[in-house]
Amino acid sequence: MIKHFSLLLCFICATFTYAQRSSENILEPAQDSIKKNEFIKHLGNGYLPTKYFNFDLRYLIKYNQYEGVRTGIGGVTNDNFSEKYRINSYGVYGFRDHRFKYSIGGGFRLAKKTNTWINLTYTNDLQETGSTKFLTDGRFFQFFEPRLLNIDLFHKLVTKSINLEHQLNPKLLTETELAVSNIDPTYNYGYVLDNNIVNSFHLTTAKLSLQWNPFSKFEILENELKETKKGYPQFTLQYTKSFKDVFKSDFNFSKLDFRTIYKIGNENDGVSEITLVSGITNGNTPLTHLYHAYPNNITKETIMQRFSVAGLNSFETMYFNEFFSDKFTTVQLKHYLKPFNISEHYKPQIVLITRYALGDIKQPELHQNVTFGSLKKGYTESGFEINKLLFGFGLSFTYRYGAYHLSEFSDNVAFKFTFNVSL
Structure with a gap:
């Protein structure tokens, strides 16, 4: 590894x-x-x-x-x-699964003032089981993605989609999508649907996503509307509906996802950040579209065997595939202490972290050949990071406690690298 x-x-x-x-x-x-x-x-x-x-x-x-x-x-x-x-x-x-994946897409702009685009995409790739992405999140780039290194539960995804982006006003972005997908889990999985076990399936989904930044400031720069100052709190809401029997879709379910981010303070003196993410599904929902609460711990015996890279908003002591939920809420509290001003280019920073997750699942017996727990008792971990010690690298220490505390002390500990680089 x-x-x-x-x-x-x-x-x-x-x-x-x-x-x-x-x-x-x-x-x-x-x-x-x-x-x-x-x-x-x-x-x-x-x-x-x-x-x-x-x-x-x-x-x-x-x-x-x-x-x-x-x-x-x-x-x-x-x-x-x-x-x-x-x-x-x-x-x-x-190189391990010996498969090519690809995506081909394009778009055309309907209105420059409201940045309205229609996009068409065909994608043949993999997606992490239990993950949820907000359409309005747009592009997010990291030099490498820490959680991706350890993920092993994927499903194959062949999707044809049409998408509409529209800026209702400077502070409210909307995005809608209609998609038809063929889904095939790469692991042994079956869902009990109408007294039959479904191993691979079709989905037809419609999504509506809203991104509202009421306290941000925007200006027209280079003939484009750009966010010049981020204001908080920020709110994201997304509704997903799967239609059974539309384009041969097998499932009928709905999902509602919400996220808010709030920051207090300034970077020079210290910043507190609160992130709340919540989601709920209703109807026959396969494992691929449930919630996993962003785990980032691999199942190995010792702390050093589990030594990897900490994510930005993941639960570092929660093991991959340990929990799945059809409704959940996570709260993450981070307090960035004032950076140590050792030199102009060397300013390590301590971050204090607490994370909490609460969730449940109604009928786990419908999900065949997989074993997982629920989060109905509440999951808690706390720790700290020392960032930017050397070339953007730092260290992270997190401890798992509360209702899901494990009997072996070492199994509750996550000790990892952090990596933070900004241009």
Whole structure:
């Protein structure tokens, strides 16, 4: 595990360094600081820009327990190609499962003022079982994704979707999607549906997602509406409906997901952050679309065998596939102490963390060939991080206690790396 992680890190750092040096070699002779800043901005968002096409660094290399090393290439056209149309695609290969995955998509803008786009996408890939993504989250880039290294429960997903993005006003973004999917778990799983066991299935879903940032400030910059100051709290709400017998869909269920983030203080003196995430499903919902509460601990005997990389908002002591819920709530409290001002470029920071999860599931017996618990007693962990000790790396220590405390002391402890880099 550590070997693969080291290789992954070295490759990403090498890619980043090369990209930076390339940009400096190209731009510095012209002393074009504006272009250089723009390049660094693209790089921070995970893109390597060219004249008409921005390469997406997310697809260069990753690692997980099912695919092993996953590598490929992808990207999206930029405004030099067209301000009204865009094409985005990627292709990757997993060296452990020996499969190609890909996505082909495109979009066209209906209205510039409201940033209204219609997008069409065809995707043949994997998705983590029990995960939920808000449509309005848009793009989020990390040099590597800590949780991904340890995930082993995926389902194959072939999806055709049409999507509408629309900015109702500067503080309210909406996104809707209609999708038809074929789903095939990569693990031995069956769901008892109408007295039959379903192993793979079809889904037709409609989603509506709202992102409301009432306290943020926006300005028109470079003919585009941009968020100039993040204000808190921020709210996200998403409703999902699966329709049985529509385009051969097998399931009829609904999901309602909510998230709010609140920050108090400022970065120079210390910041407190509260994140609440909640979700509920109703109807016949397969394991693929339940909730797993973001676990990030692998099932190994010793603390050092479980030594990996801490996630940003995951439960570090909760083991993968330990709990699934059809309704759940998580609350995460983080307090960032004032950074240690050791030097201009060396400012380690301590973060105090407490996480709590509460959930339940009505009919676990409908899910065949899998074993998991519920969260109805309430799950608690607390700990701290010391970030940015060396080259963006730090350390994390978390302890599991309360109703789901385990008999072996070491099984309740998670000791891990952290990794924080910003451009």
